[in-house]
Amino acid sequence: MSAETPAKKELAAIKGTKDILPGEVEVWQAVEAETRRLVELYGYRELRTPIIEPTELFEKGTGETSDIVTKEMYTFTDKGGRSITLRPEYTPSMARAILEHRLDLLPEPMRYYYIGPMFRYDKPQKGRYRQFHQLDIEVFNEKDPAIDAEIIEMADALLRTLGVEGTETLVNSVGCRACRPAYSRDLRSHAEKVRDRLCPDCRRKIATNPLRIFDCKVEGCREQAALFPKITATLCQECREHFARVCSYLDLYKVAYRVEPNLVRGLDYYTKTTFEIISGGLGAQNALLGGGRYDDMMKDFGGPDICGIGFAMGVERLISVLQIRPERKTVLYIAHMGDAGKRKGLELARFFRRNGVESLVEFGSKGFKAQFGRANKLGAAWVLVIGEDEIRKGLYQLKDMAAGTQTEGTPEDLLKIIQDKKI
Ligand SMILES: [Zn+2]
């Protein structure tokens, strides 16, 4: 591309999206690998669904009064005239896939996870993207409060293995269809009395879903919400007992938590347990992950009456609080001279790669000095030297770049040296 081509201007990433480049992607890979390893220890299996879904799925699944549906969906009409939405969250997709394939009829426990991109057509701002990434955890068909506690314990364990410190775990119960309507009415009448002191958004919520006033970040709304009646006092007996057992299992696991009665979470479908893990280092938008139980969602989808529970964790946010910065350097750089040297280099690269050693061969013809310079720039741990002598003898020179030492040997000998040093 010539220097005059304004490539950057014409072909930039879409607003609110971002490339994850080598140098940064290693952190993502480490997080993903550690997450997979840990959640699979708890019996979760990956379930991948398409990025695009019919729009109705989210209108039905997320609740028509939630902000995601009313403001933030990335929706477009495809060439066939269908309304398509880039998934704004994962739970509805998961529920759809389960019903479509009747996974509920299989003998395996219904424990699923997924890590991947989600989309919200929100105003892009620092740390918030239109394409962002989530870890999503879901369990279906498990009523026992032990699973609520186990999921929270797993989320806590995950953050700990990733080295996240200074977190706080908040838990609450938002009741069920039997006990929440009375609470909503109570809340509505309280909110109505202070209507003037609430933001326009919250005034709208008084009629649609007063519980969501608790989610508002506006200071005035938070002050008012703190004075509203607490849901904990109006839970039905079943919800109260369920929550007491969740807390007792958390005590058993020795997970530190705080009961936060204002924690209702932004989505309409939650029942009983809700939870969040917050990080002190993130300011007002401080939730690293959040989730809860959704016992009626499957039924509302027209499926069987099976309950669900899960959480979603924002990967960007998580990475922003991580200390790990793994870097990747070239392991073995193969320097050679002449056509025969190049051919031998290509052959030996194949040998080392097959034995698990990352190898790069210089394709162009450069002097050894230039090749060593390049190996240095790449941060290569080892340089293998192939000249005429080496080819004739079948013995090659391996230079340990950090130590500055050089060893001669057969490819097998040198492989052993590299492998031994790795350990
Ligand atoms: Zn209840």
Ligand SMILES: [Zn+2]
């Ligand atoms: Zn508000």
